[in-house]
Structure formats: C-alpha cells, structure tokens
Amino acid sequence: MIKVENLVKTFGRKKAVDDVSFTVERGEILGFLGPNGAGKSTTMRMVTGFIPPTAGKVSVGGFDMLDNPVGAKKLIGYLPESAPSYPDMTVLGFLKFAAEIRGLSGAEKSKAIDRVIELCFLQNVIHQSVDTLSKGYKHRTCFAQSIVHDPDVLVMDEPTDGLDPNQKREIRNLIRRMGEKKAIIFSTHILEEVEAVCTRAMIIDRGKVVANGTPAELKAKSDLAGSVSLKVKGIGASVVRGKLDALNEVSKTTTVEETDGKVWVRAFPKDAPKNGEVSEAVARTAAAEKWDVVEVFTEQGRLDEVFWNITLSDTDQSELSKQKA
Amino acid sequence: MGNITTIAKRELSAYFASPVAYVFIVIFLLLTGFFTFMVGGFFERNEASLTAFFLWHPWLYLFLVPAVGMRLWSEERRQGTLELLMTMPITPWQAIVGKFVASWVFLGIALVLTFPIVMTVNYLGDPDNGIIVGGYVGSFMMAGAYLAITCLTSAITRNQVIAFIISVVVCLVLILAGWPPVTNFMTQMFPDTPSLVGFVASFSVMTHFEDFQRGVIDSRHLIFFLSVMGFSLFSTAVVLKSIRS
DSSP states (O other): OEEEEEEEEEETTEEEEEEEEEEEOTTOEEEEEOOTTSSHHHHHHHHTTSSOOSEEEEEETTEETTTOHHHHHHTEEEEOTTOOOOTTSBHHHHHHHHHHHTTOOHHHHHHHHHHHHHHTTOGGGTTSBGGGSOHHHHHHHHHHHHHTTOOSEEEEESTTTTOOHHHHHHHHHHHHHHTTTSEEEEEESOHHHHHHHOSEEEEEETTEEEEEEOHHHHHHTSTTTTOEEEEEESSOHHHHHHHHHTSTTEEEEEEEEEETTEEEEEEEESSSOOTTHHHHHHHHHHHHTTOEEEEEEEOOOOHHHHHHHHHSOHHHHHHHHHHHO | OHHHHHHHHHHHHHHHHSTHHHHHHHHHHHHHHHIIIIISOTTTTTSSSOHHHHTTHHHHHHHHHHHHHTHHHHHHHHHTHHHHHHTSSSOHHHHHHHHHHHHHHHHHHHHHTTHHHHHHHHHHSOOOHHHHHHHHHHHHHHHHHHHHHHHHHHHHOSOHHHHHHHHHHHHHHHHHTTOHHHHHHHHHHOTTOHHHHHHHHTTOHHHHHHHHHTTOOOHHHHHHHHHHHHHHHHHHHHHHHHHHO
16 A cells, blocks of 8 residues: 655755655554654655655555645545644534545535544544643544544554553554554554554664564564573572573573572573573473472563664764763 | 635634634724724715725735734644645645635625725715725735735744734835835936836736726736736745745
C-alpha cells in the first residue's frame, strides 16, 4: 500500500531525511523509532503529502504523491504530531467537516461519525468546543478525524503522546485491531509500544534507517540476547563461573550481582545461540553440581538496549567515555 | 466545487461560532451609520442618494476587512491545522478559494444588513435605485479586493497582528494612489507628465470605486477588482507552497 523509495529531504544544508526506503503492506503495522529530530515526522509529512520530498518517490495505493496527490490522499488518514484541530468548532462539527471533506454524505456520514465517536470514547464531549477539551480528548478528537473515512492507510505521529495509561492501552488496542486490515505507520518514543503493537519496526537516526525488522529480530541484536542467567544460593561466584566457563556451549561468563550468599551469573553463548542449548547445559551443570538454584532464564534481549547502542552516534559515545574517564 | 463549498461552510460557521462575527457586524453597522449621518452629512446634502453612505466605504474597509481576513491563514499555520488541511484530499487552490469565498460572503452579509439605509432614503425621497445597486456592487468588489490582499498577508505570517498591519498598509497605498489630495499633489510635482499621475491613480481602488458610486458598472473596473483578487489569491498559493517545502 505504501511504497517509499530513496526519500531525501534537506532543509537548507541540513539533511533531515537521507535515502529512506520502505514498503508497508495491508495487515502490517510499521513502528518508527528514533531520537527527537531523527527525521520521523519529516518522513511522515512526506508520506502524507504535506511537504514535497527533495528527492525520491512516495506512492500510496499505486498513486504517486507528486503526480496524483488527491488520489493518494484519499486513501490516507493522518494524525499529525501536535494533533491539531479547529479550536472554535465543536467536536461533532469538526468530525462532520472531516467526513464531508473525505467525501462522505448523508446516512453514510452519520454512521461513520457515530462509529468514530464510539471508538475514540468521545460521547461525553461531542457538543463541547475543541478548545475547552483536555489534552487527551483533543488528541482523540484528531485521532477520530483520521479514521472517520475508514482509510486503507493510516499514518500516525506519536498517537499515544499525552494520553493517560488507560487511554494509551485503548488506543494501542485500537491500532492493533485496525492493523489487521490496513497499512499503518506510526512513530513513538515508547519502546514497549513497539513490542506491543508493531509487526515491524524501523529505527531512524539522523535521517537514516539504521535498523529494520520485527521487534523480535531487533531485540536479538541486543548484546544480552540469548545469554542465560543463573541465580544460585550458598556458593561463590568464582566457582559457578569456573564450571560454566568450562562448558562447550558457553563463550564467556559475567557476574551480574553477588549479595548475601546469593550470586547471579550470566553465561553468553558461543556463535549464534540455538534454542535452549545454553540454558540446557547450564541447568545440567547446576543439577550435577547440586547447586541450590533460585532461577534460570534466557534473555530475549532488550529493545531499549538495542535502541541505545544503535542511535548513539560515535561522537556521542566518545563524549560519554570521556565523561566517564 | 463540493470541496470548496465544504471548506467555505466550515470557515463561515467558524465566524459565527465565536463572537467575532457579531462584534464585527455591529461595529460595521454603527460606523457606517455614524459616517453617513454625522460625518457625511446625509441630511444636509438634501438629496435622495446614498453618496454620503458609499463615500466612506474605502476608509471603513481599510480597517474592518483586514480584521476579518487576518486569521484566515495565519491561524491555520499557528494552530497546525494547515498540516491537516493540506493532507486532506483537496487541492490547495480549493482551500484558498473556499476560505476566501467564506470571508467574502461574510462581508456580503454585513453589507446587506445595511439595507435600512436604502429603505430610509426611499422613504424620504425618490432616489435612483440603479445607482444604489451600482454602489453596493462596487463596495462588495472593493471589499473582495481588500480581503484577497489580507489573505495573502495572512499566509505570509503566523501572527495575526502582523498580517493585519501589513494589510492595512497595502490597502492604504491602494487608496492613497487615487485619493484627490495625493493626485493633486502629484500633478503639481509632475506637471509635464499627466500620464504618470493617471497611471498611478489607475492602481487605486478610489478611481475604480468612483464609477460604481455613479451607478456605472463598467467592465474595466470589474476587471481591476477581479484581477487584484486573482493576483493576490494566486500569490497566496505560491506562499503556501513555499512554506510547506
């Protein structure tokens, strides 16, 4: 549905988006991750046709955004970053306007409006003017606007920003449900959101795509991914590590924590980890040595760690090590 | 066409959703009344015409029209709704025309509400109503020209006050270029080149509004006002395009 090829956007001398390509098909939810100013919003603005790209191509549902913007825009629902809406209109008036400009009329229009009012929990405020609403309601009003025409493509810039935890959950569930039939792009700073909602995630840093894959694939890039943690009681860390280091499957071990006779040792796999191989070996050793085991678990890897490693530029890292020294 | 209507409807309802519309209409009617009867000497003229009424329109519009139009695009930019509007399945031109038409219709409503003065003059005497219709048409066209200029200035800035001030200045220039004291002064300055004075004056709304007040609806004057509107709205499109890239 969405096809982006070699998208470039420069503002003055600054390259905000640098050669970004991706496709999103129906049934996919693509999560955009990245630090502030990484080019997420700029990319989304080009996908939705708000700003023209310096170079590259965007097509939505087969319509080129430059050659046939109206055709492409018909298929898109868009929630901009600040969730803008007309402050002097009522919620109902605003949704009516959104529906009409999307070409809905008559019974179809009222049905569509009723549907989004229910989906976005706006029943209590429909006759209130937008500028009297709280931030969460304003956000949901703009969200409602973006789905009123049941678009095939949904682009959302930080859809859960400024919502309370319950609302966040509702919106996430809504996105996940809609993702079954639509092509969705959304950006976020919240990593668990990516894990909870996306079928695919892209990390963007300084205008470039630096990682692209399913949340599980991204997590596997974490240094910790595949490592086995072992917590035992009543024995020294050095003994445990000595035994584990001797195992064929293990490349190295580290001591994570050692307190009041309780040690936490982490064993890293050799080569690419196979399913359960290392944890099996660790568990076998523990049983043979009759250690008093508290816990054994395999790390899935953590997205925040991957994010941190990938998006921290070399200069930042050297800055950091300087500070440490 | 449907999109233009939808945009215009929203814009027009936005005027009436806030006190702006009512405040504007009341002030407009009060001022037209004041200028017609107190300053224009409606009764002292002792003639059945609306000369005293139309005479002040270029000056009244100088402040009132920019006040109506200053928020058209600047507010859209400030609120971020420009992003919403420009990602809707409409062309920028439809949005520009829709918003302009809404404000113009609003000014038209205010103008129509001055109808009691037409009734008054018809009650008191026997005026030439053709001349009055001409005056109204000219006044409406002039309001449209001012409004299109305000449209352009409000697209240039996010700040309504700046949009207002620039519009007033531009409109003032368009008035002064044909205002008798200025044209007389220019004739004294450049006595050898009357064509220059005529050229400058031809850019003035005063020159073009005059004939309307005499009941003459001349295509040249219509073309002048329409081309000011066309040029300003086209420039608005250019400005909007440039701020988006």
